[in-house]
Amino acid sequence: MRAVVLETAGPAPHLRDAVLPDPQPAPDEALLRVTACGFSHHDALIMEGTLRRGVTLPRVPGHEVTGVVCGVGDGVPASLIGTEAVVVPGDIGHRRDGGFAEMLTAPVASLVPLPQGMAATGGALLASPIGVALRALEACGVAGGETLVVTGASGGVGAHAAQAAHAMGASVIGITGSPEKAQRLEGKPWLDAVLLDDEPWEEVVAALTGDMGADVALDTTGTSLGRLAAAMRHGGRIALVGQTSPDAAPFAPAEAIFRELTLVGSLGVERRHVERALSLVAGGQVTPLVHEELPLSVESVTRAYRAVKRREVLGRVVLRPVGF
Ligand SMILES: NC(=O)c1ccc[n+]([C@@H]2O[C@H](COP(=O)([O-])OP(=O)(O)OC[C@H]3O[C@@H](n4cnc5c(N)ncnc54)[C@H](OP(=O)(O)O)[C@@H]3O)[C@@H](O)[C@H]2O)c1
The missing domain is CATH 3.90.180.10 (Medium-chain alcohol dehydrogenases, catalytic domain)
Incomplete structure:
Protein backbone atom coordinates (compact mmCIF):
# COMPACT_ATOMS: atom_id res chain seq x y z
CA MET A 1 0.00 0.00 0.00
CA ARG A 2 0.98 3.63 -0.42
CA ALA A 3 1.56 5.73 2.69
CA VAL A 4 3.20 8.92 3.92
CA VAL A 5 5.87 8.08 6.49
CA LEU A 6 7.36 10.49 9.04
CA GLU A 7 11.01 9.44 9.16
CA THR A 8 12.38 12.13 11.47
CA ALA A 9 10.78 14.93 13.46
CA GLY A 10 12.20 18.40 14.01
CA PRO A 11 12.19 21.94 12.64
CA ALA A 12 12.44 20.44 9.12
CA PRO A 13 10.51 17.16 9.48
CA HIS A 14 11.39 14.46 6.94
CA LEU A 15 8.39 12.83 5.28
CA ARG A 16 8.45 10.38 2.39
CA ASP A 17 5.91 8.83 0.03
CA ALA A 18 6.39 5.11 0.67
CA VAL A 19 5.15 1.75 -0.57
CA LEU A 20 4.70 -0.48 2.50
CA PRO A 21 3.49 -4.07 2.88
CA ASP A 22 -0.30 -4.19 3.41
CA PRO A 23 -0.89 -4.31 7.20
CA GLN A 24 -2.34 -7.56 8.56
CA PRO A 25 -5.10 -7.50 11.21
CA ALA A 26 -4.19 -9.29 14.46
CA PRO A 27 -6.85 -11.20 16.43
CA ASP A 28 -9.74 -8.88 17.40
CA GLU A 29 -8.60 -6.31 14.82
CA ALA A 30 -9.98 -5.10 11.50
CA LEU A 31 -8.17 -3.97 8.37
CA LEU A 32 -9.61 -0.72 7.01
CA ARG A 33 -9.29 0.93 3.61
CA VAL A 34 -8.88 4.59 4.63
CA THR A 35 -11.52 6.95 3.25
CA ALA A 36 -10.40 10.15 5.03
CA CYS A 37 -7.97 11.36 7.68
CA GLY A 38 -7.81 14.76 9.36
CA PHE A 39 -4.52 16.63 9.66
CA SER A 40 -4.48 18.03 13.20
CA HIS A 41 -2.40 20.40 15.29
CA HIS A 42 -1.37 17.26 17.18
CA ASP A 43 0.16 15.88 13.94
CA ALA A 44 2.03 19.17 13.45
CA LEU A 45 3.44 18.94 17.01
CA ILE A 46 4.56 15.34 16.35
CA MET A 47 6.19 16.37 13.06
CA GLU A 48 8.15 19.21 14.64
CA GLY A 49 9.19 16.95 17.54
CA THR A 50 7.46 19.02 20.27
CA LEU A 51 5.03 16.22 21.14
CA ARG A 52 6.99 13.06 21.90
CA ARG A 53 4.76 11.18 24.36
CA GLY A 54 5.01 7.56 23.28
CA VAL A 55 5.69 8.45 19.63
CA THR A 56 8.13 6.12 17.90
CA LEU A 57 9.55 6.86 14.44
CA PRO A 58 9.45 6.08 11.60
CA ARG A 59 5.65 6.21 11.78
CA VAL A 60 2.65 6.71 9.49
CA PRO A 61 0.93 9.66 11.25
CA GLY A 62 -2.77 10.53 11.28
CA HIS A 63 -5.27 9.54 13.98
CA GLU A 64 -8.51 11.19 12.78
CA VAL A 65 -9.51 8.32 10.54
CA THR A 66 -12.50 6.86 8.76
CA GLY A 67 -12.24 3.72 6.69
CA VAL A 68 -14.16 0.81 5.23
CA VAL A 69 -13.47 -2.59 6.79
CA CYS A 70 -11.83 -4.77 4.12
CA GLY A 71 -10.42 -7.58 6.25
CA VAL A 72 -10.76 -9.07 9.72
CA GLY A 73 -8.48 -10.87 12.18
CA ASP A 74 -9.28 -14.02 14.12
CA GLY A 75 -12.34 -13.69 16.33
CA VAL A 76 -13.93 -10.93 14.24
CA PRO A 77 -17.09 -11.71 12.22
CA ALA A 78 -16.63 -11.40 8.44
CA SER A 79 -20.02 -9.67 8.35
CA LEU A 80 -18.14 -6.51 9.41
CA ILE A 81 -16.51 -6.31 5.99
CA GLY A 82 -17.91 -3.36 4.04
CA THR A 83 -18.78 -1.32 7.17
CA GLU A 84 -17.53 2.26 7.14
CA ALA A 85 -16.42 3.41 10.58
CA VAL A 86 -14.56 6.13 12.44
CA VAL A 87 -11.74 4.95 14.68
CA VAL A 88 -11.43 5.90 18.39
CA PRO A 89 -7.72 6.73 18.13
CA GLY A 90 -5.97 5.14 21.16
CA ASP A 91 -2.28 4.89 20.24
CA ILE A 92 -2.82 5.37 16.49
CA GLY A 93 -0.19 7.71 15.04
CA HIS A 94 1.98 7.23 18.16
CA ARG A 95 2.95 3.54 18.47
CA ARG A 96 0.61 2.23 15.78
CA ASP A 97 0.60 3.37 12.15
CA GLY A 98 -2.13 5.86 11.30
CA GLY A 99 -4.35 7.08 8.53
CA PHE A 100 -1.95 8.87 6.17
CA ALA A 101 -2.07 5.63 4.19
CA GLU A 102 -4.33 3.53 1.99
CA MET A 103 -4.94 1.07 4.83
CA LEU A 104 -4.53 0.66 8.57
CA THR A 105 -5.43 -1.89 11.23
CA ALA A 106 -7.39 -1.04 14.38
CA PRO A 107 -8.95 -2.98 17.26
CA VAL A 108 -12.57 -3.82 16.40
CA ALA A 109 -13.59 -2.37 19.77
CA SER A 110 -12.32 1.05 18.56
CA LEU A 111 -14.63 1.21 15.52
CA VAL A 112 -17.81 3.29 15.57
CA PRO A 113 -19.86 2.59 12.40
CA LEU A 114 -20.97 5.61 10.37
CA PRO A 115 -24.62 5.88 9.36
CA GLN A 116 -25.41 5.52 5.65
CA GLY A 117 -24.90 8.77 3.79
CA MET A 118 -22.53 10.43 6.27
CA ALA A 119 -19.59 11.91 4.35
CA ALA A 120 -16.20 10.39 5.18
CA THR A 121 -14.55 13.83 5.39
CA GLY A 122 -16.88 14.90 8.19
CA GLY A 123 -16.93 11.43 9.72
CA ALA A 124 -13.16 11.56 10.15
CA LEU A 125 -13.60 14.45 12.62
CA LEU A 126 -16.04 12.61 14.92
CA ALA A 127 -13.47 11.25 17.41
CA SER A 128 -11.05 14.15 17.17
CA PRO A 129 -11.67 17.04 17.19
CA ILE A 130 -15.45 16.71 17.85
CA SER A 266 -9.03 17.03 29.59
CA LEU A 267 -7.18 14.42 27.55
CA GLY A 268 -8.29 12.26 24.66
CA VAL A 269 -11.67 10.83 23.83
CA GLU A 270 -13.72 7.77 24.74
CA ARG A 271 -16.13 5.81 22.61
CA ARG A 272 -19.17 7.42 24.24
CA HIS A 273 -17.96 10.89 23.17
CA VAL A 274 -17.62 9.66 19.59
CA GLU A 275 -21.13 8.18 19.70
CA ARG A 276 -22.46 11.49 21.07
CA ALA A 277 -20.54 13.37 18.34
CA LEU A 278 -22.13 11.11 15.74
CA SER A 279 -25.62 11.80 17.04
CA LEU A 280 -25.00 15.59 17.14
CA VAL A 281 -23.68 15.55 13.56
CA ALA A 282 -26.45 13.24 12.32
CA GLY A 283 -28.99 15.54 14.01
CA GLY A 284 -27.53 18.64 12.34
CA GLN A 285 -26.57 20.31 15.66
CA VAL A 286 -22.85 20.13 14.86
CA THR A 287 -21.45 20.48 11.34
CA PRO A 288 -17.90 19.19 10.76
CA LEU A 289 -15.87 22.20 9.67
CA VAL A 290 -13.67 21.07 6.77
CA HIS A 291 -11.24 23.79 5.67
CA GLU A 292 -9.86 21.91 2.68
CA GLU A 293 -9.83 18.38 1.27
CA LEU A 294 -6.52 17.22 -0.25
CA PRO A 295 -5.32 14.01 -1.94
CA LEU A 296 -2.93 12.17 0.35
CA SER A 297 0.74 12.80 -0.51
CA VAL A 298 3.84 14.25 1.12
CA GLU A 299 3.07 17.48 -0.72
CA SER A 300 -0.43 17.66 0.82
CA VAL A 301 0.78 16.77 4.33
CA THR A 302 3.43 19.50 4.02
CA ARG A 303 0.81 21.98 2.81
CA ALA A 304 -1.48 21.10 5.74
CA TYR A 305 1.44 21.38 8.20
CA ARG A 306 2.36 24.85 6.91
CA ALA A 307 -1.26 26.02 7.01
CA VAL A 308 -1.58 24.92 10.67
CA LYS A 309 1.70 26.60 11.60
CA ARG A 310 0.63 29.82 9.85
CA ARG A 311 -2.74 29.64 11.63
CA GLU A 312 -4.59 29.74 8.33
CA VAL A 313 -6.94 26.81 8.94
CA LEU A 314 -10.61 27.18 9.87
CA GLY A 315 -11.59 23.77 11.25
CA ARG A 316 -9.63 20.90 9.69
CA VAL A 317 -7.69 19.99 6.56
CA VAL A 318 -8.74 16.46 5.56
CA LEU A 319 -6.52 14.12 3.52
CA ARG A 320 -8.00 11.44 1.28
CA PRO A 321 -6.05 8.57 -0.26
CA VAL A 322 -7.34 9.13 -3.79
CA GLY A 323 -5.31 9.30 -6.97
CA PHE A 324 -2.81 6.70 -5.78
N1 LIG B 1 -6.31 17.36 25.27
C1 LIG B 1 -6.53 16.61 24.19
O1 LIG B 1 -6.93 15.45 24.26
C2 LIG B 1 -6.30 17.22 22.84
C3 LIG B 1 -6.84 16.65 21.69
C4 LIG B 1 -6.67 17.29 20.46
C5 LIG B 1 -5.92 18.44 20.41
N2 LIG B 1 -5.33 18.92 21.53
C6 LIG B 1 -4.53 20.14 21.53
O2 LIG B 1 -5.42 21.23 21.53
C7 LIG B 1 -4.86 22.31 20.81
C8 LIG B 1 -5.81 22.74 19.72
O3 LIG B 1 -6.00 21.66 18.83
P1 LIG B 1 -6.76 21.88 17.48
O4 LIG B 1 -6.81 20.57 16.83
O5 LIG B 1 -8.01 22.62 17.72
O6 LIG B 1 -5.72 22.83 16.74
P2 LIG B 1 -5.99 23.82 15.53
O7 LIG B 1 -7.09 23.30 14.72
O8 LIG B 1 -4.69 24.11 14.91
O9 LIG B 1 -6.53 25.13 16.27
C9 LIG B 1 -5.76 25.81 17.20
C10 LIG B 1 -6.16 27.27 17.14
O10 LIG B 1 -5.43 27.95 18.14
C11 LIG B 1 -5.07 29.24 17.70
N3 LIG B 1 -3.66 29.45 18.03
C12 LIG B 1 -3.23 30.25 19.01
N4 LIG B 1 -1.90 30.21 19.11
C13 LIG B 1 -1.46 29.39 18.15
C14 LIG B 1 -0.16 28.98 17.73
N5 LIG B 1 0.95 29.41 18.34
N6 LIG B 1 -0.07 28.11 16.71
C15 LIG B 1 -1.19 27.66 16.12
N7 LIG B 1 -2.45 28.02 16.47
C16 LIG B 1 -2.58 28.88 17.49
C17 LIG B 1 -5.37 29.29 16.22
O11 LIG B 1 -6.47 30.14 16.08
P3 LIG B 1 -6.29 31.68 15.79
O12 LIG B 1 -5.18 31.84 14.78
O13 LIG B 1 -7.61 32.09 15.30
O14 LIG B 1 -5.95 32.28 17.10
C18 LIG B 1 -5.80 27.90 15.82
O15 LIG B 1 -6.91 27.90 14.96
C19 LIG B 1 -3.50 21.82 20.30
O16 LIG B 1 -2.51 22.21 21.23
C20 LIG B 1 -3.66 20.31 20.30
O17 LIG B 1 -2.43 19.64 20.43
C21 LIG B 1 -5.52 18.35 22.75
Whole structure:
Protein backbone atom coordinates (compact mmCIF):
# COMPACT_ATOMS: atom_id res chain seq x y z
CA MET A 1 0.00 0.00 0.00
CA ARG A 2 0.98 3.63 -0.42
CA ALA A 3 1.56 5.73 2.69
CA VAL A 4 3.20 8.92 3.92
CA VAL A 5 5.87 8.08 6.49
CA LEU A 6 7.36 10.49 9.04
CA GLU A 7 11.01 9.44 9.16
CA THR A 8 12.38 12.13 11.47
CA ALA A 9 10.78 14.93 13.46
CA GLY A 10 12.20 18.40 14.01
CA PRO A 11 12.19 21.94 12.64
CA ALA A 12 12.44 20.44 9.12
CA PRO A 13 10.51 17.16 9.48
CA HIS A 14 11.39 14.46 6.94
CA LEU A 15 8.39 12.83 5.28
CA ARG A 16 8.45 10.38 2.39
CA ASP A 17 5.91 8.83 0.03
CA ALA A 18 6.39 5.11 0.67
CA VAL A 19 5.15 1.75 -0.57
CA LEU A 20 4.70 -0.48 2.50
CA PRO A 21 3.49 -4.07 2.88
CA ASP A 22 -0.30 -4.19 3.41
CA PRO A 23 -0.89 -4.31 7.20
CA GLN A 24 -2.34 -7.56 8.56
CA PRO A 25 -5.10 -7.50 11.21
CA ALA A 26 -4.19 -9.29 14.46
CA PRO A 27 -6.85 -11.20 16.43
CA ASP A 28 -9.74 -8.88 17.40
CA GLU A 29 -8.60 -6.31 14.82
CA ALA A 30 -9.98 -5.10 11.50
CA LEU A 31 -8.17 -3.97 8.37
CA LEU A 32 -9.61 -0.72 7.01
CA ARG A 33 -9.29 0.93 3.61
CA VAL A 34 -8.88 4.59 4.63
CA THR A 35 -11.52 6.95 3.25
CA ALA A 36 -10.40 10.15 5.03
CA CYS A 37 -7.97 11.36 7.68
CA GLY A 38 -7.81 14.76 9.36
CA PHE A 39 -4.52 16.63 9.66
CA SER A 40 -4.48 18.03 13.20
CA HIS A 41 -2.40 20.40 15.29
CA HIS A 42 -1.37 17.26 17.18
CA ASP A 43 0.16 15.88 13.94
CA ALA A 44 2.03 19.17 13.45
CA LEU A 45 3.44 18.94 17.01
CA ILE A 46 4.56 15.34 16.35
CA MET A 47 6.19 16.37 13.06
CA GLU A 48 8.15 19.21 14.64
CA GLY A 49 9.19 16.95 17.54
CA THR A 50 7.46 19.02 20.27
CA LEU A 51 5.03 16.22 21.14
CA ARG A 52 6.99 13.06 21.90
CA ARG A 53 4.76 11.18 24.36
CA GLY A 54 5.01 7.56 23.28
CA VAL A 55 5.69 8.45 19.63
CA THR A 56 8.13 6.12 17.90
CA LEU A 57 9.55 6.86 14.44
CA PRO A 58 9.45 6.08 11.60
CA ARG A 59 5.65 6.21 11.78
CA VAL A 60 2.65 6.71 9.49
CA PRO A 61 0.93 9.66 11.25
CA GLY A 62 -2.77 10.53 11.28
CA HIS A 63 -5.27 9.54 13.98
CA GLU A 64 -8.51 11.19 12.78
CA VAL A 65 -9.51 8.32 10.54
CA THR A 66 -12.50 6.86 8.76
CA GLY A 67 -12.24 3.72 6.69
CA VAL A 68 -14.16 0.81 5.23
CA VAL A 69 -13.47 -2.59 6.79
CA CYS A 70 -11.83 -4.77 4.12
CA GLY A 71 -10.42 -7.58 6.25
CA VAL A 72 -10.76 -9.07 9.72
CA GLY A 73 -8.48 -10.87 12.18
CA ASP A 74 -9.28 -14.02 14.12
CA GLY A 75 -12.34 -13.69 16.33
CA VAL A 76 -13.93 -10.93 14.24
CA PRO A 77 -17.09 -11.71 12.22
CA ALA A 78 -16.63 -11.40 8.44
CA SER A 79 -20.02 -9.67 8.35
CA LEU A 80 -18.14 -6.51 9.41
CA ILE A 81 -16.51 -6.31 5.99
CA GLY A 82 -17.91 -3.36 4.04
CA THR A 83 -18.78 -1.32 7.17
CA GLU A 84 -17.53 2.26 7.14
CA ALA A 85 -16.42 3.41 10.58
CA VAL A 86 -14.56 6.13 12.44
CA VAL A 87 -11.74 4.95 14.68
CA VAL A 88 -11.43 5.90 18.39
CA PRO A 89 -7.72 6.73 18.13
CA GLY A 90 -5.97 5.14 21.16
CA ASP A 91 -2.28 4.89 20.24
CA ILE A 92 -2.82 5.37 16.49
CA GLY A 93 -0.19 7.71 15.04
CA HIS A 94 1.98 7.23 18.16
CA ARG A 95 2.95 3.54 18.47
CA ARG A 96 0.61 2.23 15.78
CA ASP A 97 0.60 3.37 12.15
CA GLY A 98 -2.13 5.86 11.30
CA GLY A 99 -4.35 7.08 8.53
CA PHE A 100 -1.95 8.87 6.17
CA ALA A 101 -2.07 5.63 4.19
CA GLU A 102 -4.33 3.53 1.99
CA MET A 103 -4.94 1.07 4.83
CA LEU A 104 -4.53 0.66 8.57
CA THR A 105 -5.43 -1.89 11.23
CA ALA A 106 -7.39 -1.04 14.38
CA PRO A 107 -8.95 -2.98 17.26
CA VAL A 108 -12.57 -3.82 16.40
CA ALA A 109 -13.59 -2.37 19.77
CA SER A 110 -12.32 1.05 18.56
CA LEU A 111 -14.63 1.21 15.52
CA VAL A 112 -17.81 3.29 15.57
CA PRO A 113 -19.86 2.59 12.40
CA LEU A 114 -20.97 5.61 10.37
CA PRO A 115 -24.62 5.88 9.36
CA GLN A 116 -25.41 5.52 5.65
CA GLY A 117 -24.90 8.77 3.79
CA MET A 118 -22.53 10.43 6.27
CA ALA A 119 -19.59 11.91 4.35
CA ALA A 120 -16.20 10.39 5.18
CA THR A 121 -14.55 13.83 5.39
CA GLY A 122 -16.88 14.90 8.19
CA GLY A 123 -16.93 11.43 9.72
CA ALA A 124 -13.16 11.56 10.15
CA LEU A 125 -13.60 14.45 12.62
CA LEU A 126 -16.04 12.61 14.92
CA ALA A 127 -13.47 11.25 17.41
CA SER A 128 -11.05 14.15 17.17
CA PRO A 129 -11.67 17.04 17.19
CA ILE A 130 -15.45 16.71 17.85
CA GLY A 131 -15.33 13.94 20.49
CA VAL A 132 -12.32 15.63 22.13
CA ALA A 133 -14.33 18.85 22.34
CA LEU A 134 -17.29 16.99 23.90
CA ARG A 135 -15.06 15.38 26.51
CA ALA A 136 -13.61 18.77 27.46
CA LEU A 137 -17.10 20.31 27.69
CA GLU A 138 -18.09 17.41 29.93
CA ALA A 139 -15.00 18.00 32.10
CA CYS A 140 -15.94 21.63 32.76
CA GLY A 141 -19.66 20.83 32.87
CA VAL A 142 -21.14 23.49 30.60
CA ALA A 143 -24.92 23.84 30.89
CA GLY A 144 -27.71 25.62 29.01
CA GLY A 145 -27.94 29.32 29.87
CA GLU A 146 -24.26 29.59 30.81
CA THR A 147 -21.67 31.73 29.05
CA LEU A 148 -18.66 29.86 27.65
CA VAL A 149 -15.42 31.46 26.40
CA VAL A 150 -13.47 29.39 23.85
CA THR A 151 -9.89 30.27 22.91
CA GLY A 152 -8.69 29.14 19.48
CA ALA A 153 -12.33 29.28 18.35
CA SER A 154 -11.30 28.90 14.69
CA GLY A 155 -9.47 25.64 15.39
CA GLY A 156 -10.66 22.07 15.17
CA VAL A 157 -11.36 21.60 18.87
CA GLY A 158 -12.49 25.20 19.46
CA ALA A 159 -14.95 25.50 16.57
CA HIS A 160 -16.62 22.16 17.31
CA ALA A 161 -16.74 22.82 21.07
CA ALA A 162 -18.45 26.12 20.30
CA GLN A 163 -21.03 24.36 18.11
CA ALA A 164 -21.73 21.66 20.69
CA ALA A 165 -22.02 24.17 23.56
CA HIS A 166 -24.38 26.31 21.46
CA ALA A 167 -26.47 23.18 20.83
CA MET A 168 -26.61 22.66 24.62
CA GLY A 169 -28.04 26.17 25.04
CA ALA A 170 -24.90 28.02 26.15
CA SER A 171 -23.91 31.49 24.91
CA VAL A 172 -20.50 31.17 23.29
CA ILE A 173 -17.80 33.84 23.05
CA GLY A 174 -14.98 32.86 20.67
CA ILE A 175 -11.45 34.26 20.80
CA THR A 176 -9.36 34.26 17.63
CA GLY A 177 -5.92 35.59 16.74
CA SER A 178 -6.54 36.97 13.28
CA PRO A 179 -8.93 39.60 11.88
CA GLU A 180 -9.35 37.46 8.71
CA LYS A 181 -10.58 34.49 10.74
CA ALA A 182 -12.70 36.78 12.92
CA GLN A 183 -14.45 37.90 9.74
CA ARG A 184 -15.07 34.32 8.68
CA LEU A 185 -16.37 33.39 12.15
CA GLU A 186 -18.67 36.36 12.52
CA GLY A 187 -22.18 35.37 11.55
CA LYS A 188 -21.69 31.72 12.51
CA PRO A 189 -24.90 30.97 14.43
CA TRP A 190 -23.01 29.08 17.12
CA LEU A 191 -20.93 32.11 18.18
CA ASP A 192 -22.62 34.92 20.08
CA ALA A 193 -19.49 37.10 19.92
CA VAL A 194 -16.09 36.88 18.21
CA LEU A 195 -13.26 38.74 19.94
CA LEU A 196 -9.68 39.34 18.82
CA ASP A 197 -6.89 37.98 21.01
CA ASP A 198 -4.82 41.18 20.81
CA GLU A 199 -7.69 43.30 22.11
CA PRO A 200 -8.73 43.58 25.81
CA TRP A 201 -11.35 40.86 25.41
CA GLU A 202 -11.57 40.29 29.19
CA GLU A 203 -13.31 43.66 29.39
CA VAL A 204 -15.73 42.74 26.61
CA VAL A 205 -16.53 39.44 28.36
CA ALA A 206 -17.28 41.43 31.52
CA ALA A 207 -19.52 43.81 29.56
CA LEU A 208 -21.34 40.91 27.86
CA THR A 209 -22.01 39.17 31.18
CA GLY A 210 -23.24 42.19 33.16
CA ASP A 211 -19.87 42.41 34.97
CA MET A 212 -20.35 38.88 36.34
CA GLY A 213 -17.69 37.15 34.20
CA ALA A 214 -17.99 33.94 32.17
CA ASP A 215 -19.29 30.76 33.78
CA VAL A 216 -17.08 28.37 31.85
CA ALA A 217 -14.05 28.49 29.55
CA LEU A 218 -12.40 26.01 27.23
CA ASP A 219 -8.75 26.81 26.57
CA THR A 220 -7.39 25.22 23.39
CA THR A 221 -4.31 27.47 23.04
CA GLY A 222 -2.79 27.70 26.53
CA THR A 223 -1.54 31.18 25.68
CA SER A 224 -4.29 33.11 27.49
CA LEU A 225 -4.78 31.29 30.77
CA GLY A 226 -4.13 34.34 32.96
CA ARG A 227 -6.55 36.42 30.91
CA LEU A 228 -9.15 33.66 30.97
CA ALA A 229 -8.92 33.42 34.77
CA ALA A 230 -9.47 37.18 34.98
CA ALA A 231 -12.54 36.90 32.72
CA MET A 232 -14.33 34.29 34.88
CA ARG A 233 -17.09 34.72 37.44
CA HIS A 234 -16.68 33.55 41.04
CA GLY A 235 -16.78 29.74 41.00
CA GLY A 236 -16.16 29.54 37.24
CA ARG A 237 -14.66 26.44 35.57
CA ILE A 238 -11.88 26.27 32.97
CA ALA A 239 -11.12 23.15 30.91
CA LEU A 240 -7.51 23.00 29.66
CA VAL A 241 -7.30 21.15 26.35
CA GLY A 242 -4.33 22.41 24.37
CA GLN A 243 -1.02 24.21 24.39
CA THR A 244 -0.16 25.62 20.99
CA SER A 245 3.08 27.30 22.06
CA PRO A 246 5.92 25.98 24.25
CA ASP A 247 5.94 29.31 26.13
CA ALA A 248 4.08 29.20 29.42
CA ALA A 249 1.08 31.53 29.62
CA PRO A 250 1.37 34.24 32.27
CA PHE A 251 -0.96 33.16 35.05
CA ALA A 252 -1.45 34.72 38.48
CA PRO A 253 -2.79 32.10 40.92
CA ALA A 254 -4.50 34.90 42.87
CA GLU A 255 -6.95 35.32 39.97
CA ALA A 256 -8.07 31.70 40.48
CA ILE A 257 -7.89 31.76 44.28
CA PHE A 258 -10.05 34.82 44.82
CA ARG A 259 -12.61 33.59 42.27
CA GLU A 260 -12.46 30.01 43.62
CA LEU A 261 -12.06 28.74 40.06
CA THR A 262 -11.89 25.09 39.06
CA LEU A 263 -9.22 24.25 36.48
CA VAL A 264 -9.48 20.80 34.92
CA GLY A 265 -7.32 19.12 32.26
CA SER A 266 -9.03 17.03 29.59
CA LEU A 267 -7.18 14.42 27.55
CA GLY A 268 -8.29 12.26 24.66
CA VAL A 269 -11.67 10.83 23.83
CA GLU A 270 -13.72 7.77 24.74
CA ARG A 271 -16.13 5.81 22.61
CA ARG A 272 -19.17 7.42 24.24
CA HIS A 273 -17.96 10.89 23.17
CA VAL A 274 -17.62 9.66 19.59
CA GLU A 275 -21.13 8.18 19.70
CA ARG A 276 -22.46 11.49 21.07
CA ALA A 277 -20.54 13.37 18.34
CA LEU A 278 -22.13 11.11 15.74
CA SER A 279 -25.62 11.80 17.04
CA LEU A 280 -25.00 15.59 17.14
CA VAL A 281 -23.68 15.55 13.56
CA ALA A 282 -26.45 13.24 12.32
CA GLY A 283 -28.99 15.54 14.01
CA GLY A 284 -27.53 18.64 12.34
CA GLN A 285 -26.57 20.31 15.66
CA VAL A 286 -22.85 20.13 14.86
CA THR A 287 -21.45 20.48 11.34
CA PRO A 288 -17.90 19.19 10.76
CA LEU A 289 -15.87 22.20 9.67
CA VAL A 290 -13.67 21.07 6.77
CA HIS A 291 -11.24 23.79 5.67
CA GLU A 292 -9.86 21.91 2.68
CA GLU A 293 -9.83 18.38 1.27
CA LEU A 294 -6.52 17.22 -0.25
CA PRO A 295 -5.32 14.01 -1.94
CA LEU A 296 -2.93 12.17 0.35
CA SER A 297 0.74 12.80 -0.51
CA VAL A 298 3.84 14.25 1.12
CA GLU A 299 3.07 17.48 -0.72
CA SER A 300 -0.43 17.66 0.82
CA VAL A 301 0.78 16.77 4.33
CA THR A 302 3.43 19.50 4.02
CA ARG A 303 0.81 21.98 2.81
CA ALA A 304 -1.48 21.10 5.74
CA TYR A 305 1.44 21.38 8.20
CA ARG A 306 2.36 24.85 6.91
CA ALA A 307 -1.26 26.02 7.01
CA VAL A 308 -1.58 24.92 10.67
CA LYS A 309 1.70 26.60 11.60
CA ARG A 310 0.63 29.82 9.85
CA ARG A 311 -2.74 29.64 11.63
CA GLU A 312 -4.59 29.74 8.33
CA VAL A 313 -6.94 26.81 8.94
CA LEU A 314 -10.61 27.18 9.87
CA GLY A 315 -11.59 23.77 11.25
CA ARG A 316 -9.63 20.90 9.69
CA VAL A 317 -7.69 19.99 6.56
CA VAL A 318 -8.74 16.46 5.56
CA LEU A 319 -6.52 14.12 3.52
CA ARG A 320 -8.00 11.44 1.28
CA PRO A 321 -6.05 8.57 -0.26
CA VAL A 322 -7.34 9.13 -3.79
CA GLY A 323 -5.31 9.30 -6.97
CA PHE A 324 -2.81 6.70 -5.78
N1 LIG B 1 -6.31 17.36 25.27
C1 LIG B 1 -6.53 16.61 24.19
O1 LIG B 1 -6.93 15.45 24.26
C2 LIG B 1 -6.30 17.22 22.84
C3 LIG B 1 -6.84 16.65 21.69
C4 LIG B 1 -6.67 17.29 20.46
C5 LIG B 1 -5.92 18.44 20.41
N2 LIG B 1 -5.33 18.92 21.53
C6 LIG B 1 -4.53 20.14 21.53
O2 LIG B 1 -5.42 21.23 21.53
C7 LIG B 1 -4.86 22.31 20.81
C8 LIG B 1 -5.81 22.74 19.72
O3 LIG B 1 -6.00 21.66 18.83
P1 LIG B 1 -6.76 21.88 17.48
O4 LIG B 1 -6.81 20.57 16.83
O5 LIG B 1 -8.01 22.62 17.72
O6 LIG B 1 -5.72 22.83 16.74
P2 LIG B 1 -5.99 23.82 15.53
O7 LIG B 1 -7.09 23.30 14.72
O8 LIG B 1 -4.69 24.11 14.91
O9 LIG B 1 -6.53 25.13 16.27
C9 LIG B 1 -5.76 25.81 17.20
C10 LIG B 1 -6.16 27.27 17.14
O10 LIG B 1 -5.43 27.95 18.14
C11 LIG B 1 -5.07 29.24 17.70
N3 LIG B 1 -3.66 29.45 18.03
C12 LIG B 1 -3.23 30.25 19.01
N4 LIG B 1 -1.90 30.21 19.11
C13 LIG B 1 -1.46 29.39 18.15
C14 LIG B 1 -0.16 28.98 17.73
N5 LIG B 1 0.95 29.41 18.34
N6 LIG B 1 -0.07 28.11 16.71
C15 LIG B 1 -1.19 27.66 16.12
N7 LIG B 1 -2.45 28.02 16.47
C16 LIG B 1 -2.58 28.88 17.49
C17 LIG B 1 -5.37 29.29 16.22
O11 LIG B 1 -6.47 30.14 16.08
P3 LIG B 1 -6.29 31.68 15.79
O12 LIG B 1 -5.18 31.84 14.78
O13 LIG B 1 -7.61 32.09 15.30
O14 LIG B 1 -5.95 32.28 17.10
C18 LIG B 1 -5.80 27.90 15.82
O15 LIG B 1 -6.91 27.90 14.96
C19 LIG B 1 -3.50 21.82 20.30
O16 LIG B 1 -2.51 22.21 21.23
C20 LIG B 1 -3.66 20.31 20.30
O17 LIG B 1 -2.43 19.64 20.43
C21 LIG B 1 -5.52 18.35 22.75
